[in-house]
Amino acid sequence: MEDWTEKYRPRTLRNIIGNERALSNLRAWAERWNQGKIPEKRAAILSGKPGTGKTSTAHALAADLGWTVLELNASDARNESSIKSVATAGAVNETFDITGGFTPSRLGGRKLIILDEADNLYEKLDKAEADSSMGDRGGKKAIIDTIRITKQPIILIVNDFYELTKGGGEPLKNLCNVIQFYNVNSNQIVELLKDICRQENITADIRALKTIVDRSKGDVRSAVNDLQSLCVNRTQLSIEDIDVLGYRDRETLVFDALREVFKTKNLQNSRDCMRNSDVEPELFLLWIAENIPREYLDAKDLVQGYEALSKADMFFGRVKKTRVYDLWSYACDLMSGGVTIAKTHSYGNTQYLFPTWLKQMKSNQTARLMRDGVNKKIATVHHVSNQKTKEVILPQFQVLFQNNPQFACKMIRSLDLSEGEVKFLLGEKHVHRMKDIIQCAEKTDEKQEEIKVTSHTKTKKEEEKKETTDLKQPSIFDF
Template sequence: MYRIRDSPPMIDWAEKYRPKSLGEVAGNSQAINQLRRWAGSWDHKTPSKRGVVLAGDPGIGKTSAALALANDFGWIVVEMNASDKRNAQAVRDIALRGAVGETFADDGRFLSVKEGDRKLIILDEADNLFGKEDFGGIGAIADVLRLTKQPIILIANDLYSLTRRSSAIKRRCTIIRFRKPDASAVVKVLRDIARKEGVKVAEEAIRYVAERNAGDLRSSINDLQSLVEGREEVLAEHVESLGYRDRKKDIYKTLSDIFRTSSCKKSRESVFQLDESPEYFILWIDHNIPLDYRDPEDMARAFNALSRADVYLGRVARLRYYGLWSYATDMMACGVSMARKGRYEGGRFNFPLWLTKMSRSRGIRNTIKSISKKVGDYCHTSSGVVSRDMFPNFRFLFKTDPNFRFYMTKRLDFTEREIGFLLGEKEDSAAVRQLIEAIRRMKSKEEEGVEIFTDYEKKEKVRKQTKAQKSLGEY
């Protein structure tokens, strides 16, 4: 028999039993040693790598390791959550002021190192920067990594999402990857917590909780707490109250399940557990089929299945009937998995090249889109018609005719970026600044608009003549 006990409200055990020292962090001994060496490099000077990225799945001890590091070295912690838009300005403030003040007091004042202790800046959820909208945050982080006199730790679940918008983070940070602790390490932690709480927990229940959470230590501790609450003893059958937890699949693990197994059931379940849309994931499969399948017949069967999945996705987009997603998923998962007849050595899966190119050209495409929208509104037509049929001619006139350029910029209120793109110049070039200044003067003195316009046209002719004139060194 077991007894139900009345207990006071329990504090979060994940916080209560958070490691106080790096030696208490479960698993990841190699990552912990690497983190300790990086922190030691701050003892006598500012190291070349002023930041460190702790990357890995959620709940495996990244934040705990960062806080334990600060405790071991006697550093004061300044912790911010990057996914909160309210913290964007705080990051910018540190980036702008961190080069002048080497540390800062608890009230926010910046001090020299002689006046204050060293502070550890922890930026949690850095891969989800300000709600996945870039409000200049990536640039702010790059600046703080370049200028800071204080150690910085960026914590990320997805390393690619953090580094894809700025190569500076990889250059200026030591990358430390955290792995999921194995079940035995999690069992040891859970057993120790139960002992400290004075609760008897069946060994089968502890092992079930550890295996159920697949290395997520935080979720394991939370599950143990929910089992123990109100009980003095936890039996094996009590684990049924936990129910089922749907755990997100890593995209590379899902690819491995599709390309490395011949089980339709396993491939299908893996795709359904993946937190990505079929339209996005099909690009990953398409890119990796020719890299992984060696036999031309296997490759042909796989692409045939993928083409059928694409047909279903096209119908979803056209009819807005998302029930067809399941058919597309079956063809993507089972069709591609069952297409392989031979056995291949496991290679490395790559990020889709098409997505890389689209990401790099996003700024250009957005500029063309904004220009086309303004021209379309002016001409009473759609932006699609402008970008498809009118844009080349519009850009040619804008480049070659100063009168057209001046009038259109004033009428459509083009930005520096849009003007620079249309001229084929940088947005901070002299040509762009001159045009913006002329329009600004006209708007402030409309009565002198004709004279200002004439003055701009003369300057433009002189600029072109000067640009075309050869120097003596060119002969």
């Protein structure tokens, strides 16, 4: 059976779904080349998660403009000599098109050089690989040199932009037009799957298609692959079919990645598996931290594993503080490869657990929302920051609220506290008094309203009496 991802791969930019801004940016860059001009940035970097349409976009662009494609991918040699012999030679020389005709580049006869998975280029390897002609030594330098002298458009396709630009790849930031691709909108993927089903004469329940899309997390390739696997020898697809087939949720990929990090002895495999797990690095760090003591039973391995993990956490903290995102890749290397090489021997099968911290955060979510609501109201009244209120004022406020009923009643009225916020302030120890305190506040409100009404009525009567008196007051004409 033909692979549906290839069969239904977009052939023109019009058929690419999602990432409209990225497509517009790429068109503008390519149009400069098509006019016979060489733009200031001679290469473009298409960066984004797998399945967002980066490779399809590059090929569709070439098809729309009639450019010949020269592509290097993961199966090609990536060392300096191989890149120079293929990419560099193609970048500076003219070429014939697929029909055998020749059009010089100044008249629009371009060829598009595509380097897929460019973030897999590394400058340093072990000695055995460095001596091999198939190693990646000098790959980034060769790409940078090629971009500087190219007479043809170049597109680099990456999943991890920071992996590409770290180390010797720093100049690529200024040499290339960086175009970010994001996960495709779910509704657009659903429409694509409906169109595929129509062409394949498959009757599909819309709920089944939406389930496939929801679990693909914006990955178009994954959604199409899953649809094809579910439709083998079928002309109808229902929501029950997905359940019966035991549809594989993406969360299982996390356990696969954990198993690879803990079990493998290959540093590169560990790094790649973590990057392909579709989990945010900081979240994956929590998974590793939770399961290290379950996997590494040897005390020395446990210490070394947590040492690598703590350094990764430090780098994540520095990224947040300095906004230097290059440090992110170091954190990822430490939390995957660092933990992998921390073990001195292999262990048996282990049952991995969901991070306890995440469970606690989920169970405390309502309490945190109530705390933030109260905190904001107090901060507004006191004209201080939310942070200072949370650290200094709120703890004392809560003590007063729990031990002084009159203060509690007054604050409920003044701050317009909700029932949930009152429950948070009282805490578990005093929550049994919540009903009485709220009733007290409501009664006080009613009394104040009565006082206001009485006062208003009294004032009105006094004004009427005054007017009557003024009318009865004799004038000069009465004499």
